[in-house]
Amino acid sequence: AQPQDPDAPIRATDNDAALARLSAVKKNYLQDAFVKDLVPRAHLQPSRPPLINIGTYVRSHAIDLLVGEWLQMAKASGTKVQIVSLGAGSDTRFWRIETGPAKDELAKYIEIDFTEVTTKKAMAIRKSKQMNSALGDPEKVQVAGGGTGLRSPKYHLIPADLRAPPTDSLGPVLTAGESTEGGPLLSPSLPTLIIFECVLAYMSPEASARLLRWFVDYSSTGPEGGGILGCLVYEMFNLHDAFGRVMVSNLQARYVSIPGAEPFTTLESLSKRLTDEGFSAARALTLREIRRAYIEQSELERISKLEFLDETEELDLVLEHYAISWGLYLQNPGSSSSWGH
Numbered sequence: 001a002q003p004q005d006p007d008a009p010i011r012a013t014d015n016d017a018a019l020a021r022l023s024a025v026k027k028n029y030l031q032d033a034f035v036k037d038l039v040p041r042a043h044l045q046p047s048r049p050p051l052i053n054i055g056t057y058v059r060s061h062a063i064d065l066l067v068g069e070w071l072q073m074a075k076a077s078g079t080k081v082q083i084v085s086l087g088a089g090s091d092t093r094f095w096r097i098e099t100g101p102a103k104d105e106l107a108k109y110i111e112i113d114f115t116e117v118t119t120k121k122a123m124a125i126r127k128s129k130q131m132n133s134a135l136g137d138p139e140k141v142q143v144a145g146g147g148t149g150l151r152s153p154k155y156h157l158i159p160a161d162l163r164a165p166p167t168d169s170l171g172p173v174l175t176a177g178e179s180t181e182g183g184p185l186l187s188p189s190l191p192t193l194i195i196f197e198c199v200l201a202y203m204s205p206e207a208s209a210r211l212l213r214w215f216v217d218y219s220s221t222g223p224e225g226g227g228i229l230g231c232l233v234y235e236m237f238n239l240h241d242a243f244g245r246v247m248v249s250n251l252q253a254r255y256v257s258i259p260g261a262e263p264f265t266t267l268e269s270l271s272k273r274l275t276d277e278g279f280s281a282a283r284a285l286t287l288r289e290i291r292r293a294y295i296e297q298s299e300l301e302r303i304s305k306l307e308f309l310d311e312t313e314e315l316d317l318v319l320e321h322y323a324i325s326w327g328l329y330l331q332n333p334g335s336s337s338s339w340g341h
């Protein structure tokens with residue numbers, strides 16, 4: 001990357017996310033057989049401090065719960081679902097779902113990131129036997145966009161800048177006809193979950209709003225009032241004091257501050273961001289609340305034995321500044337859903 005490229009530090013946050021995940025896996029907080037294939041020299045990478053490992057664990061656990069419920073909901077209603085991960089970086093969620101019990105509930109999984117990130121990921125996937133084999137019939141797996149993306153029956157890796165107006169950039173790609181089945185790549189008639197895991201903080205609120213609105217609008221074109229859209233956001237919030245200094249130690253190794261990108265200082269403002277763009281209902285919880293109320297006691301005991309944490313008070317202080325918010329849009333207000341209750 002060129003040194004003056006202003007997006008280079010934003011892309012570099014993906015290395016931090018991948019290294020944090022790898023560290024939590026090596027220390028047995030999480031299970032993920034795939035992350036090591038996406039991190040160069042994975043066996044040589046140093047572990048993160050316990051506080052970061054626990055933060056990574058709570059964040060992943062919470063997102064896994066919500067994604068798992070989304071897939072279960074599909075199963076209960078006899079439909080398949082689509083997942084779109086925006087700013088997916090080196091995330092391995094597709095492979096974890098595809099090699100797990102909910103595989104059949106998944107119709108499509110689409111990942112989007114900057115070209116540099118998707119190019120590296122496409123290469124790493126092609127080099128990994130286990131990741132390749134989860135993509136299905138090798139005849140139907142294609143490198144796309146001159147090596148910047150991948151296309152397979154379920155999994156699609158697409159380069160795009162999420163800040164560009166979706167009607168000109170991402171929209172046409174997602175709604176364009178897909179060769180294998182003839183319909184659009186992203187169907188407006190299947191329940192779709194969009195995931196922004198530690199991504200929206202790197203965009204202006206206007207660009208995030210535009211993107212959220214595009215997905216709501218597209219879902220509202222679902223046939224017979226059937227459009228269903230879920231949105232899941234993981235975000236840091238209220239990190240700065242009145243002087244603009246970062247107040248708490250950071251779960252991300254690097255914090256890239258984008259001017260004006262962090263107007264969200266309360267949990268209410270995080271869920272309001274979703275309802276403002278058309279979601280029918282939304283909720284938000286801090287990682288501190290999630291750790292207290294949504295992780296089984298046996299799991300808490302298990303992870304408490306993995307490493308010695310000498311900053312237990314700091315843990316709560318830090319987890320309070322990270323939140324998961326989620327919203328649901330139902331084109332037909334009469335239909336009901338208990339997702340995330």
Ligand code: SAM
Binds near residue numbers: 014087196197202
């Ligand atoms: N979601 C992944 C995870 O949680 O492991 C990666 C998180 S990483 C902190 C942020 C990711 O968002 C990076 O991969 C970065 O390249 C991507 N990103 C940020 N702004 C973006 C933009 N405008 N367009 C595309 N990708 C973007």
